[in-house]
Amino acid sequence: MKITFVAADGTRTQVQAREGDSVMHTAVQNDVDGIIGECGGSMMCATCHCYVDDGWTEAVGGQEEGESDLLDCAASEVRPTSRLSCQIRMRAELDGIVIHLPESQL
Amino acid sequence: MSLDTPALPRSGLDPFSTDFFDDPYPEHEKLREAGPVVWLERYGVHAVARHAEVHRVLNDWATFCSSRGVGLQDFSRETPWRQPSLVLETDPPEHDRARKVLARVLSPLTMRELRDGFAAAAEALVAGLVGREIDGIADLAQAFPLSVFPDRIGLARQGREHLLPYAGLAFNAFGPDNALRREAMARAAPHVAWVTEQCRRGNLSPDGLGARIHAAADAGEVTPEEAVLLVRSLLTAGIDTTVNGIGAALYCLARFPNQFQALRADPKQARNAFEEAVRLESPVQTFFRTTTRAVELGGAILPEGAKVLMFLASANRDPRRWDRPDEYDIARRTSGHVGFGSGIHMCVGQLIARLEGEVVLEALARHAAAIEIAGPPVRSYNNTLRGLARLPLRIR
Ligand code: HEM
Ligand code: FES
DSSP states (O other), X not given: OEEXXXXXXXXXXXXXXXXXXXXXXXXXXXXXXXOOOTTTTSSSOOTTEEEEOGGGHHHHOSOOTTHHHHHTTOSSOOOTTEEEGGGOBXXXXXXXXXXXXXXXXX | OOOOOTTSOEEOOOTTSHHHHHOOHHHHHHHHHHOSSEEETTTTEEEEOSHHHHHHHHTOTTTXXXXXXXXXXXXXXXXXXXXXXXXXXXXXXXXXXXXXXXHHHTSHHHHHHHHHHHHHHHHHHHHTTTTSEEEIIIIIIIHHHHHHHHHHHTOOSTTGGGHHHHHHHHHHTTSOSSHXXXXXXXXXXXXXXXXXXXXXXXXXXXXXXXXXXHHHHHTTSSOHHHHHHHHHHHHHHSSHHHHHHHHHHHHHHHHOHHHHHHHHHOGGGHHHHXXXXXXXXXXXXEEEEEESSOEEETTEEEOTTOEEEEEHHHHTTOXXXXXXXXXXXXXXXXXXXOTTOOGGGSOTTHHHHHHHHHHHHHHHHHHOSOEEEOSOOEEEOOSSBOEEEEOEEEEO
């Protein structure tokens, strides 16, 4: 399955993802700039902040418990489509998902 | 426990001996090359030293549990030396309830509160060291955490000299019943008594982080007795670890002068420079898990109740995972290193550790022109922690 990352400047990068891996993990494995994932997905850092493309928000679903508290600490603006990418796990329905990256993570 | 595991590669290594501590890297490599899982004859335990297996064990708490102890002792057979930790030595759901409290107290929001004060303290300390020959451990790696952490927790001033020996004891206790552990236990009583006393609500300043843990008991999230144990977790895991983390970073920057120059050119790299030192030196070298069922791991079948020793330090230098694994590179993408663990037990103090490391390295980058080794470093021995006892440095 595939994920397309759209950087803040509009650059698009498509990468291969494995079912069950998080979007954060996939980005880091593929050297996608714009996702840091400092805490390795243990929900402590908010450096994996992303915006889910409008066309995909329904398939992705809402925030996990505790996510919005952490998003309050994110470096870039928080929008209704904001998620922690470490909390989005890849599954068949998300194949082809488009993820927008914030200006900065720190 | 005697096991018939003929298919496994075996090793006679004692990973808790001072010979090993003097130079663990060739032994790590032998373990990694021997196979994904190796039987350690000396202690009758399974060991994993490659990144893939260490990561897998860390991320499957249901199979590789922590509630039977994260040291060599199996709590289901032996009595622990102290009441087990409510976070480190538990499994979900108990773990998650207690962890939630600590995670909130040590959250990014708290770091915002702490940052300016920590940065100012680091600036002042480092500015006073420039142009001198110092002991990087006593004068900086210990001096900095001791100058900020106990105050923020809200500890009494009297008796803080017990903190480092208490942590040394707790981290030695994860190892086997060797001389290091026995000597630490023999001297334990006064340190244990002091720490136990300081964790009580009345002994903590009302505006510190310790008091916030007790406030969680008022809200019914944990019991008052549990709050005491959670404060103890911060005192056990919060100081000696960062001392060794900062010590590791100083040792790296002194041995890789071009990396210190790269940091001077861009002090904003300080946070990653610290992270990379945690990867390369792995202040916390090892932890154990215990299997809750028979399980296949790296082609081997482990029985229920098997202790598995994870070599975090070896995973952090596994060439299967890292390019130029033995090089210190402050621009490296460090995500995925297991120096802070991984999965549900991943260090809950990681943000405060990084904050401390970052502000110290940033201050050095701004004030010092060079860091040079000025004499032979002396290693400090501990069954779990890796670090130096002395690091003579010249700060220019
Ligand atoms: C460079 C410094 C540090 C390093 C290398 C480090 C390393 C680790 C590691 C490897 C673990 C995982 C244990 C496991 O999987 O069984 C851990 C857990 C933990 N650390 Fe740290 N640590 C550091 C600093 C701190 C600080 C500053 C604190 C407290 C303020 C802290 C508190 C804890 C606690 C309470 C746990 C248990 C978390 C849980 O089980 O959910 N650590 N640490
Ligand atoms: S990686 Fe840290 S919160 Fe997602």
